[in-house]
Amino acid sequence: MMYAFLRFPGFRDKAVTLSYDDGVSSDKRLIGIMSDYGLKGTFNLNSAWFAEKPGGRKLTASEAKELYLGSGNEVAVHGSSHHSLAEITPAIATNDVLSDRNRLEALFGCLVTGMAYANGSFNDDVVGILRHCGIDYARTTISSGGFAIPQDWLRLSPTCHHNDPCLDERIDQFLEEQSGHFWFLRPKLFYLWGHSYEFDDDGNWDVIEKFARRVGRREDVWYATNGEIFRYVQAFDRLQFAAEGKMIFNPSAMNVYVHYFGQNYVLPAGKITYVGK
Numbered sequence: 001m002m003y004a005f006l007r008f009p010g011f012r013d014k015a016v017t018l019s020y021d022d023g024v025s026s027d028k029r030l031i032g033i034m035s036d037y038g039l040k041g042t043f044n045l046n047s048a049w050f051a052e053k054p055g056g057r058k059l060t061a062s063e064a065k066e067l068y069l070g071s072g073n074e075v076a077v078h079g080s081s082h083h084s085l086a087e088i089t090p091a092i093a094t095n096d097v098l099s100d101r102n103r104l105e106a107l108f109g110c111l112v113t114g115m116a117y118a119n120g121s122f123n124d125d126v127v128g129i130l131r132h133c134g135i136d137y138a139r140t141t142i143s144s145g146g147f148a149i150p151q152d153w154l155r156l157s158p159t160c161h162h163n164d165p166c167l168d169e170r171i172d173q174f175l176e177e178q179s180g181h182f183w184f185l186r187p188k189l190f191y192l193w194g195h196s197y198e199f200d201d202d203g204n205w206d207v208i209e210k211f212a213r214r215v216g217r218r219e220d221v222w223y224a225t226n227g228e229i230f231r232y233v234q235a236f237d238r239l240q241f242a243a244e245g246k247m248i249f250n251p252s253a254m255n256v257y258v259h260y261f262g263q264n265y266v267l268p269a270g271k272i273t274y275v276g277k
Helices: 027-037 063-070 092-108 122-134 167-175 196-200 205-215 226-237
Strands: 014-021 041-045 072-076 114-116 136-139 188-196 221-223 246-251 256-258 264-265 272-274
Touching: 014 027, 027 063, 027 205, 027 256, 041 114, 041 226, 063 072, 063 092, 072 092, 072 226, 092 188, 114 226, 114 256, 122 136, 122 246, 136 226, 167 188, 226 256
Parallel strands: 014 041, 014 188, 014 221, 041 072, 072 114, 114 136
Antiparallel strands: 246 272, 256 264
């Protein structure tokens, strides 16, 4: 993948996304913080675990719809019943994924094609099940510690959990300006994950507030949901280059930004762009 050429919208070379699990009432406070600092992310929900009555740790279906719909964030599958998919039969795993997807799509009125593995449980067979269920991207709990653009979207490794003891250092590395020849410059994606109830349990809401203050509201960062980043990178991956490299065809339905051999280009959707001198 020629990610040396990839730039996020506005020719930004950095992006931030969050991923939080289980559909809990403390997501309200988290979304408030995210909104204050322009952050966006994906909330992974267990539709069979919605509460029957409001006011508890788990949200009701109506509370979830009110909270997430229109917030600028997205919802994704987390398994209807939060099963460890690698530890159950393929039939039960398939049902856990598909039933969750069906309920969420009915509730929110949109396609739901993202996921986070409940309990971090997956294997090659589970990945195959997700493909058959129409899941495009799925987050693991295996932190990469880095900022590389994912290449296996069904085994998606986040940068780190919000309780990572090296979180401050990772933020420093992420925000550090890159220099040198363009060929060695790579776009950076900071992908943070966790459960918002952990901030209540651990008494450390200051961790996410500090993260938001440091990385939020920056001109050089694109803030997006997991799905928005997936679709944008997929559009970049579909670019077609002429043999001599002087034409680029963008067959996707969105504009793509590239830094191509030292020059910035916007590649309009469905168009050929002539590049180079």
